[in-house]
Amino acid sequence: MDRHPIEVLSPLVADQIAAGEVVERPSSVVKELVENALDAGATKIRLDIEAGGVRRIRVLDDGAGLAADEVKTAFLRHATSKLRRIEDLDDVSTFGFRGEALPSIAAVSRISVRTRTREDIEGTLLVLQGGRVVEQRSAGCPVGTEIEVADLFFNTPARLKFLKKESTEASHCAEALVRLAALRPDVGFTMSHAGRTVRNLSRVERVEERVMAMFGGEHLVRAQGEEAGVKVLAILGPPELSRAGAGSLYTFVNGRFVRDKTLLPAIAQAFGGTLQRGQYPVGLVAIDMPPGSFDVNVHPQKTEVRFAEPQAVFRAAHRVIGQMVASAVWSLGSLGLRVKEEATPLRNEPPSVPREPTFGFEEHRLVPPPPAVRPEPVLPAPSPRPRVTDPPPGEAPPQPLQLGLEPQPQTNHPTRLRDLRYIGSARSTFLLLEADDELVIIDQHAAHERVTYERLQRELTATGRLSSQRLLTAVNLDLGPAEADRIEELSEQLGRHGLEVSRTGPDRIGIHAVPAELALSSPARLLADMVLALEEGRKGSRSLDEDHLLATMACHGSIRAGKQLSPAEVTALLSQMESIDFAGHCPHGRPVLTRLPWRELERRVHRG
Amino acid sequence: MDLTISKQILSIALQRTAGIADRKSSMQILANVLIDATMASSVRLSATDLKLYASGVLPAQVIETGSVTVAAKMIHDVVKSLPEGEVRLRTDNDQLIVSSGRAKFKLLALPADDFPRLPETEGLSFFEVETGLLARMIDQTSFSISTDDTRPHLNGALFQGDGKKLRMVTTDGHRLNKVEHKVEEAGFYNFSMVIPQKGIMEFKRMIEEGSGHCKVAAQEGQIFVQREFDVEKVEGAEPLSASFLLVSKLIDSDFPNYDQVIPSSSERVVIAPRVLFLEALRRVSVVSSDRTLGVKFQLVEGSLEVMTNNPSVGEGAELVDVTYEGEKLVIGFNARYIIDALSTLTDDEIKLEVSGPLDPMVIKDMSGGFVGVVMPMRI
Ligand SMILES: Nc1ncnc2c1ncn2[C@@H]1O[C@H](COP(=O)(O)OP(=O)(O)OP(=O)(O)O)[C@@H](O)[C@H]1O
Numbered sequence: 001m002d003r004h005p006i007e008v009l010s011p012l013v014a015d016q017i018a019a020g021e022v023v024e025r026p027s028s029v030v031k032e033l034v035e036n037a038l039d040a041g042a043t044k045i046r047l048d049i050e051a052g053g054v055r056r057i058r059v060l061d062d063g064a065g066l067a068a069d070e071v072k073t074a075f076l077r078h079a080t081s082k083l084r085r086i087e088d089l090d091d092v093s094t095f096g097f098r099g100e101a102l103p104s105i106a107a108v109s110r111i112s113v114r115t116r117t118r119e120d121i122e123g124t125l126l127v128l129q130g131g132r133v134v135e136q137r138s139a140g141c142p143v144g145t146e147i148e149v150a151d152l153f154f155n156t157p158a159r160l161k162f163l164k165k166e167s168t169e170a171s172h173c174a175e176a177l178v179r180l181a182a183l184r185p186d187v188g189f190t191m192s193h194a195g196r197t198v199r200n201l202s203r204v205e206r207v208e209e210r211v212m213a214m215f216g217g218e219h220l221v222r223a224q225g226e227e228a229g230v231k232v233l234a235i236l237g238p239p240e241l242s243r244a245g246a247g248s249l250y251t252f253v254n255g256r257f258v259r260d261k262t263l264l265p266a267i268a269q270a271f272g273g274t275l276q277r278g279q280y281p282v283g284l285v286a287i288d289m290p291p292g293s294f295d296v297n298v299h300p301q302k303t304e305v306r307f308a309e310p311q312a313v314f315r316a317a318h319r320v321i322g323q324m325v326a327s328a329v330w331s332l333g334s335l336g337l338r339v340k341e342e343a344t345p346l347r348n349e350p351p352s353v354p355r356e357p358t359f360g361f362e363e364h365r366l367v368p369p370p371p372a373v374r375p376e377p378v379l380p381a382p383s384p385r386p387r388v389t390d391p392p393p394g395e396a397p398p399q400p401l402q403l404g405l406e407p408q409p410q411t412n413h414p415t416r417l418r419d420l421r422y423i424g425s426a427r428s429t430f431l432l433l434e435a436d437d438e439l440v441i442i443d444q445h446a447a448h449e450r451v452t453y454e455r456l457q458r459e460l461t462a463t464g465r466l467s468s469q470r471l472l473t474a475v476n477l478d479l480g481p482a483e484a485d486r487i488e489e490l491s492e493q494l495g496r497h498g499l500e501v502s503r504t505g506p507d508r509i510g511i512h513a514v515p516a517e518l519a520l521s522s523p524a525r526l527l528a529d530m531v532l533a534l535e536e537g538r539k540g541s542r543s544l545d546e547d548h549l550l551a552t553m554a555c556h557g558s559i560r561a562g563k564q565l566s567p568a569e570v571t572a573l574l575s576q577m578e579s580i581d582f583a584g585h586c587p588h589g590r591p592v593l594t595r596l597p598w599r600e601l602e603r604r605v606h607r608g
Numbered sequence: 609m610d611l612t613i614s615k616q617i618l619s620i621a622l623q624r625t626a627g628i629a630d631r632k633s634s635m636q637i638l639a640n641v642l643i644d645a646t647m648a649s650s651v652r653l654s655a656t657d658l659k660l661y662a663s664g665v666l667p668a669q670v671i672e673t674g675s676v677t678v679a680a681k682m683i684h685d686v687v688k689s690l691p692e693g694e695v696r697l698r699t700d701n702d703q704l705i706v707s708s709g710r711a712k713f714k715l716l717a718l719p720a721d722d723f724p725r726l727p728e729t730e731g732l733s734f735f736e737v738e739t740g741l742l743a744r745m746i747d748q749t750s751f752s753i754s755t756d757d758t759r760p761h762l763n764g765a766l767f768q769g770d771g772k773k774l775r776m777v778t779t780d781g782h783r784l785n786k787v788e789h790k791v792e793e794a795g796f797y798n799f800s801m802v803i804p805q806k807g808i809m810e811f812k813r814m815i816e817e818g819s820g821h822c823k824v825a826a827q828e829g830q831i832f833v834q835r836e837f838d839v840e841k842v843e844g845a846e847p848l849s850a851s852f853l854l855v856s857k858l859i860d861s862d863f864p865n866y867d868q869v870i871p872s873s874s875e876r877v878v879i880a881p882r883v884l885f886l887e888a889l890r891r892v893s894v895v896s897s898d899r900t901l902g903v904k905f906q907l908v909e910g911s912l913e914v915m916t917n918n919p920s921v922g923e924g925a926e927l928v929d930v931t932y933e934g935e936k937l938v939i940g941f942n943a944r945y946i947i948d949a950l951s952t953l954t955d956d957e958i959k960l961e962v963s964g965p966l967d968p969m970v971i972k973d974m975s976g977g978f979v980g981v982v983m984p985m986r987i
């Protein structure tokens with residue numbers, strides 16, 4: 001075959017190739033420009049795009065601006081004001097550090113920059129085309145920087161072909177903006193597409209308010225904590241509001257949006273099986289850790305980091321969020337009762353202050369800082385708690401790129417399950433427990449499932465394998481060859497979960513051992529369900545395989561609704577519930593318990 | 609129908625039959641007992657859920673023959689509440705009048721014609737078994753009947769006779785328990801049947817009290833067990849006896865070939881003191897997971913150590929002195945499976961036969977009638 005001699009690429013071609021890594025689509029430009037604006041200390045950032053950002057992307061900021069003699073330098077490869085020595089990389093507190101964004105963008109578009117620093121009376125206008133300066137002159141403009149990127153990929157038509165339709169590209173741009181805006185309530189962001197305002201995130205004081213503005217919802221619970229130097233802030237919605245995929249879950253490491261192989265599974269698993277298959281909660285999880293404990297320079301778009309100790313990150317996130325899930329009750333949801341909105345947000349009132357009776361589930365609550373030891377499993381207390389919008393006393397507003405992760409004061413009074421009196425069951429499905437000020441109603445199947453699920457998960461985490469009970473004789477299933485192939489493929493994963501299978505014939509699968517926890521289930525049914533769970537999990541995200549599988553298994557090993565439990569069985573179940581981090585949901589995402597305040601009952605019978 | 613009967617006898621009979629009545633069935637009449645007085649000095653009480661059928665023939669003074677059905681639970685509760693003495697049962701249109709002394713109850717009745725036809729015992733050839741023996745066989749096996757409804761052939765106990773031996777075998781897929789007894793009686797014939805779990809339990813209830821023999825027969829997918837009871841002993845008079853019959857549908861599929869899963873030889877043989885071993889298992893499993901009761905055995909020369917390690921609770925261990933000369937072996941089991949077997953045995957010592965950590969372990973009693981096979985657990 002004909003081969004060209006080896007040649008050094010011309011700088012322009014090299015830039016275009018490099019640009020391909022940084023600038024994939026209009027949203028990449030948005031990300032780089034907005035990051036630069038934030039790095040420049042802007043307090044207001046305006047983004048206007050046209051035709052999905054392909055025709056025009058304009059970012060206007062009120063940051064520090066560039067001095068006349070710096071403007072051209074900014075477009076040179078590896079020109080940065082943010083990093084001097086390689087060691088600085090460990091400590092980088094700005095989004096930018098490579099000095100690659102502007103030259104990369106410039107290489108594939110027509111750019112004009114207008115910028116002025118506070119010190120200068122006059123600003124500078126610089127125009128580049130395909131990376132070459134075509135004009136530079138003084139120009140009048142306000143302090144700050146306005147960068148306009150027009151005709152993106154005009155000189156690399158192949159790139160253009162890969163772009164999706166305008167609306168899709170526009171929403172990618174919006175997404176890039178939101179990812180940067182999430183942790184910066186101190187900066188106001190607006191965005192327009194084709195002249196229409198599509199995002200308007202005004203300056204607010206706290207991250208929660210920003211996150212609420214992003215999701216437009218109130219059903220968010222906040223938790224924060226620190227473990228082994230890893231600070232975790234989570235502001236998340238309930239399992240019921242979870243969405244397929246992690247698209248509405250924003251994860252950050254030291255202020256940087258990242259998609260991480262450690263973090264996402266930690267969050268999903270902390271929700272345990274309360275999430276439906278393949279789903280992630282909506283909201284935000286931000287990790288803050290000492291510089292040097294991770295590497296940001298591993299991905300051209302900086303959307304990945306490499307942790308020095310991923311397990312530590314996993315553990316911290318899992319624990320903080322796990323505790324939040326365990327004690328948070330977001331909404332009454334599945335009972336179908338209308339939840340009453342309170343007119344004024346509750347302040348930190350003492351619990352004795354009378355208030356309108358509600359079903360007690362709609363309140364947002366602050367989760368107390370995780371104690372050093374495993375906490376007593378608790379039921380969420382019905383006492384009034386501050387809404388997440390209330391700034392807790394003494395919390396400083398978040399610093400740029402530095403999360404305010406101070407522990408919060410404990411404000412709730414947990415109720416222990418064992419302090420409640422079991423008064424009977426209804427329809428052989430609901431266990432009724434009497435508390436001082438409410439009736440607690442537990443769905444026995446959901447509760448049992450939850451308990452089994454936790455146990456399975458704990459065993460799996462502790463030993464990496466579920467214990468299994470061998471069968472006297474293999475249970476053989478005659479299947480089609482394709483089906484047998486599928487199961488054979490999954491055999492290792494099934495084995496780890498206690499179900500040992502092997503091919504015992506061309507069309508035949510033999511089951512040799514079953515998970516010890518589920519020893520009483522039918523091996524054939526278990527196999528069918530576990531395979532289904534694994535395959536459904538596959539379609540979603542890999543990290544959820546496990547949870548979904550365990551949830552399926554837990555369902556198998558759990559008492560059904562409709563089975564009358566003896567008082568001894570009820571006691572056993574309640575004490576098992578206490579021995580785990582009790583969560584308000586069964587692994588399939590249904591709530592395990594609900595509550596009916598006596599006041600509500602009294603109101604209904606027009607008493608008191 | 610009009611009859612009188614001793615309250616005590618009627619109460620015992622209801623206790624043995626009324627429980628079979630099926631109160632949840634959509635066929636209302638299945639919740640009733642059939643009271644059938646066709647002879648001058650006896651009355652028959654019957655109940656069924658269509659799978660099981662129980663009846664008792666009791667001494668009574670029948671004034672007027674006839675039959676009727678009433679709610680089993682109701683008549684049982686009424687009779688229990690009556691003072692000792694004679695009870696009169698009399699039909700009056702669609703009611704059964706139960707009276708004793710000054711007490712009188714009118715219970716709503718349904719016609720006997722609607723009651724399911726009861727299995728015919730005429731022409732059956734029964735063989736006799738000592739009740740104590742049969743009860744023990746049930747005790748030593750019934751705990752491992754499978755409840756997995758996808759494997760109906762395991763949902764019962766295999767009951768066999770081969771002319772010399774009576775045999776009962778159960779398995780839940782993880783363990784198998786087999787008990788065999790030589791039978792002296794000549795003319796014992798061959799049979800093999802699978803009795804469903806519920807039937808086995810009712811049989812046991814029927815035979816566990818007292819001593820003596822019961823009669824067993826099988827025909828057309830049903831097993832019949834019949835037993836006479838002394839229901840009333842009056843000084844100087846012949847004891848009054850009642851005859852009870854229990855019929856159960858059999859499971860209509862083949863029990864697996866149990867011989868195949870009993871290892872014919874093992875690499876290691878252990879003789880262990882039954883009670884000490886059993887107590888060690890009970891103690892140590894207190895710490896193991898409630899659901900799986902996983903314990904490990906560490907077998908070295910002269911001793912068997914029972915150990916458990918439960919990450920969320922702690923650990924426990926106990927050493928049992930045993931007769932064993934062989935290589936070290938560590939193997940895991942569900943303690944429940946071994947406890948179940950050992951606690952139904954009576955010998956002072958038991959024999960454990962085991963090969964490797966993935967192979968089945970065999971539990972035998974010294975007299976040789978019992979063989980238990982337990983599959984290990986990978987912990
Ligand atoms: N909006 C802005 N306001 C002020 N200075 C800016 C602005 N945008 C860019 N600069 C200056 O231009 C330099 C180059 O920007 P560029 O984005 O190319 O590199 P970087 O931000 O340093 O690193 P990275 O390639 O990682 O983004 C920056 O270091 C900064 O000094």
Ligand SMILES: [Mg+2]
Nearest residue numbers: 032036096101
């Ligand atoms: Mg930059």
